[in-house]
């Protein structure tokens with residue numbers, strides 16, 4: 001199936017409240033243009049360098065989401081244009097995003113990445129680290145970032161019950177936080193292999209790559 005057909009098929013299954021981030025990492029520009037021509041405007045990348053190159057050469061009404069782990073020394077390259085940073089998992093990173101956003105007089109929207117998976121390799125905060133960040137006095141002084149929600153990745157497993165449990169856990173953290181902070185409106189969870197479960201568990205933003213663009217060679 002073509003990229004356009006894949007997109008149509010996925011979109012037809014998504015509830016209206018769910019935003020689709022087309023994860024285009026490692027894919028060449030013509031693939032993104034095909035998705036763009038089919039109406040897709042939100043793209044997700046996991047390498048800043050690659051996202052910058054694509055931003056430079058593709059239409060300017062694309063919203064670029066940084067979904068990968070962010071190195072602090074590279075934030076400056078995306079600060080001018082990035083629309084949402086999904087993978088914020090430290091206060092130092094948040095401070096750097098704030099500092100770079102200020103240079104462009106922007107407020108950069110961010111998601112805090114929570115560690116919900118079993119695997120030790122996945123990045124993210126635990127609940128006490130999350131609260132430490134948002135309760136800190138310094139946090140309230142950051143005027144050029146805005147936390148708009150949470151992001152998380154479930155364990156890569158065939159065990160649906162486990163995936164469901166991890167998404168449920170993230171959802172409940174999100175709900176508790178949203179109770180205190182009305183600005184929150186994004187719960188980013190779900191990828192090609194598990195987005196249906198994520199949506200059932202309350203996701204309103206899914207990050208889908210291979211089901212749209214086909215398998216990747218490198219990660």
Ligand SMILES: *Cc1c(COP(=O)(O)O)cnc(C)c1O
Pocket residue numbers: 023025046067068153190191192193207208209210211
């Ligand atoms: C690559 C990636 C995705 C998309 O993965 P697919 O399985 O290809 O849909 C989603 N989220 C993050 C953080 C990723 O790195």
